[in-house]
Amino acid sequence: xxxxxxxxxxxxxxxxxxxxxxxxxxxxxxxxxxxxxxxxxxxxxxxxxxxxxxxxxxxxxxxxxxxxxxxxxxxxxxxxxxxxxxxxxxxxxxxxxxxxxxxxxxxxxxxxxxxxxxxxxxxxxxxxxxxxxxxxxxxxxxxxxxxxxxxxxxxxxxxxxxxxxxxxxxxxxxxxxxxxxxxxxxxxxxxxxxxxxxxxxxxxxxxxxxxxxxxxxxxxxxxxxxx
Numbered sequence: 001x002x003x004x005x006x007x008x009x010x011x012x013x014x015x016x017x018x019x020x021x022x023x024x025x026x027x028x029x030x031x032x033x034x035x036x037x038x039x040x041x042x043x044x045x046x047x048x049x050x051x052x053x054x055x056x057x058x059x060x061x062x063x064x065x066x067x068x069x070x071x072x073x074x075x076x077x078x079x080x081x082x083x084x085x086x087x088x089x090x091x092x093x094x095x096x097x098x099x100x101x102x103x104x105x106x107x108x109x110x111x112x113x114x115x116x117x118x119x120x121x122x123x124x125x126x127x128x129x130x131x132x133x134x135x136x137x138x139x140x141x142x143x144x145x146x147x148x149x150x151x152x153x154x155x156x157x158x159x160x161x162x163x164x165x166x167x168x169x170x171x172x173x174x175x176x177x178x179x180x181x182x183x184x185x186x187x188x189x190x191x192x193x194x195x196x197x198x199x200x201x202x203x204x205x206x207x208x209x210x211x212x213x214x215x216x217x218x219x220x221x222x223x224x225x226x227x
Contacts, residue, residue: 004033005055011048013041020056025064026105028077035083042084042092052113053097062104062127065196074192076105085112098122175225182220187211 007014015037017024024030041047054060063076071077084090096113104127110116118124172180188208198205210216 002033003027003030004037006037008047011046013044013047013050015041015050015052017054017060020054020058022064023058023061023101024054024056024106025061025067026076027064027067028079030064031076031083032079032081034085035079035081038083038085038090039081042090048092050092050094051097052094052109053099056100058101058106059096059098059122060103060106060109061101062106062108065199069193069196069200072193074196088112098124101125103127175222178225179220179222182225186219187215 001018003017003019005016005018007016015034017030017034019025019027019030041050068074068076082089085094093114094112096110096116098110098116098118099122100119101123102110103123103125107124107126110124188211191205191207191209194205194207
């Protein structure tokens with residue numbers, strides 16, 4: 001069974017994540033196949049728009065934490081090739097058809113789309129907040145409310161405004177990205193795997209917090225990186 005299924009309907013490509021038994025969690029195989037699919041979509045001159053959805057009762061549950069735990073790679077392994085949808089290089093519009101749970105990394109997939117349609121009962125969750133993970137630091141930069149509204153309005157008048165709107169999309173500054181990288185390295189790194197272990201074993205996490213308790217008073221700050 002393919003972990004990513006596609007259907008062509010004229011100029012429309014339907015991209016469907018297909019791991020319903022895992023709520024379409026992002027395994028390495030799925031990330032790689034999505035990267036290949038978006039690359040093919042980008043290069044195909046016969047396709048103009050994509051609809052992005054999931055099989056079963058979830059759109060996407062985000063990171064496959066069991067796989068991350070197995071390989072010791074918090075955040076999951078990234079594909080070997082560039083994913084133009086994730087990098088922002090994809091020039092064609094993508095519409096999210098959110099059929100159920102969109103959590104963590106799955107929520108961020110929705111945020112990267114240009115238009116969104118959700119079924120009644122769809123659930124959106126920033127899972128990083130409850131799992132002590134920093135991965136969602138750029139949720140607000142990827143797609144705050146003005147961008148989707150502006151894109152919808154722009155597409156209502158001129159389809160070729162997609163590139164213009166992408167250039168206007170808010171993005172983390174270089175200093176903010178450096179701060180995120182430093183914060184990823186701050187604190188007890190063992191907690192990154194502990195969060196996955198607790199999830200897999202269905203128990204409360206036992207976070208260490210800090211290798212050195214004084215580190216809580218030595219947090220890197222944005223203003224120090226902007227100077």
